[in-house]
Amino acid sequence: MGRAGAERDDGAHLARRPPRHELADLVPRQSLGALPVTRDADAFTRPYWDAANQGRLLIRRCHAAGCGAAHHYPREFCPRCWSEDVHWERASGRASLYTWSVVHMNDLSPFSGRLPYTAAVVDLAEGPRMMTEVVGCPGFALRVGMDLYVHFRPGGADGTAVPVFRVFRPTV
Ligand SMILES: [Zn+2]
Numbered sequence: 331m332g333r334a335g336a337e338r339d340d341g342a343h344l345a346r347r348p349p350r351h352e353l354a355d356l357v358p359r360q361s362l363g364a365l366p367v368t369r370d371a372d373a374f375t376r377p378y379w380d381a382a383n384q385g386r387l388l389i390r391r392c393h394a395a396g397c398g399a400a401h402h403y404p405r406e407f408c409p410r411c412w413s414e415d416v417h418w419e420r421a422s423g424r425a426s427l428y429t430w431s432v433v434h435m436n437d438l439s440p441f442s443g444r445l446p447y448t449a450a451v452v453d454l455a456e457g458p459r460m461m462t463e464v465v466g467c468p469g470f471a472l473r474v475g476m477d478l479y480v481h482f483r484p485g486g487a488d489g490t491a492v493p494v495f496r497v498f499r500p501t502v
Contacts, residue, residue, distance in 0.1 A: 371490075374404070374406060375404060377418055378404055378418075379490055381418075381420070382491045382492065382493055383482075383489075383490060383491045385482050386420050387420070387423055387480045387493050388404070388419065388420060389402045389404075389419055389421045389454065389456055389458055390402065390404050390408075390416050391416065391417060391419045391456075392408035392410065392411060392413055392415060392416050393413075393415045393417060394408060394413035394415045397410055397411045397413060399411070399457070400419065400454075401416075401458050402454065402458035402459075403460075404418075419456075421455070421456055421480075422454075422455045422456065423479055423480035424454070424455040424477065424478070424480075424498070425452040425453060425455060425460070425478045425479070425495055426452065426453050426455075426475050426476065426477060426478065427450060427452055427464065427472060427473070427474060427475060427476040427478055428451045428452055428453050428459060428474070429450065429451050429474070430449065430464060430472055431449050432446050432449075432469035433445065433446055433447050434446045446469070447463055447465075448463055448464040448465070448467075448469055448472070449461070449463060450462055450463060450495065452464075452478055452495055462493060462495055463494040463495070464478065464494070464495050464497070465481065465483070465494050465496055466481075466496045466497065467496070467497045471497075472497075477498035478495040478496065478497060478498055479495065479496055479497075479498040480494075480495055481493070481494050481495060481496045
């Protein structure tokens with residue numbers, strides 16, 4: 331019976347599929363081409379990018395009674411207690427290296443232009459864990475727990491600075 335049903339299939343269901351270009355319209359434009367260096371800043375994230383352009387790393391801290399948790403990436407509510415009493419705060423810029431991976435192949439611009447690079451996850455001194463890059467140090471010299479310090483690299487076509495990290499070398 332299933333076979334007979336298949337023979338009667340006139341293919342109408344295929345015609346109902348949306349054309350490929352309609353599917354593409356549903357996908358954010360940035361994800362179709364090269365990955366953006368920074369996300370588009372909106373009213374909420376604008377202070378973060380403005381501060382980065384001035385050489386300051388911002389995190390968010392909850393001011394709710396009994397909480398006080400800091401977080402990153404920036405959210406409009408506290409991921410610990412869900413309070414909306416959350417405010418921008420300048421981070422010290424100090425961090426320690428949690429993990430990393432040296433990337434030797436990536437066809438996507440702008441990453442393809444700076445291979446190899448070190449994708450990393452760092453623990454900010456204030457507590458939040460952050461995805462970033464470590465620059466200025468070969469991968470073989472990196473160690474878990476290394477002290478790092480934020481550095482701001484001019485980014486994409488709009489010139490937005492992107493926070494990355496260098497190995498911290500005290501000047502003593
Ligand atoms: Zn909280």
